[in-house]
Amino acid sequence: MPRPKMPRRICGKPHTNCFKPNAIPLSELETVTIGLDEFEAMRLVDHQGMQQLQAAEVxxxxxxxxxxxxxxxxxxxxxxxVEGKALVFESEE
Known part of the structure; x- marks a missing residue:
């Protein structure tokens, strides 16, 4: 049995529930779901420019x-x- 997932602090939330190509309905697109913890990690490192160790502490x-x-x-x-898919953000539980 896998180890239980530790709770992660998430401060930044996406401003929308998905990101998709223009002029194509979401129902016609293949979707990829990104977790809030994945979004937060990328936001801290890539958007805010934090070092990974600092972001991990946050x-x-x-x-x-x-x-x-x-x-x-x-x-x-x-x-x-690259593949023109919709990126759907995981909703809060």
Missing amino acids: MGVSRQTLANLVKRARAKTTACL
Whole structure:
């Protein structure tokens, strides 16, 4: 059985629930879901320019966990941009 997921501090939320190509209805697009923890990791590192260690402390995770989150978020975002998919943000529980 996998270890339970540790709670992560999330301060920044997406301003919308999805990001998609223009002029194509969401119902016609393949979607990729990005978790709020992945969004927050990418926001802190790529948008705010924090070092990974500092961002990990802000989120309350290890540096390696933060690096994994950023890597997954970048891969999902890149796939959406290159392949014309919709990026859907996970909603709060």
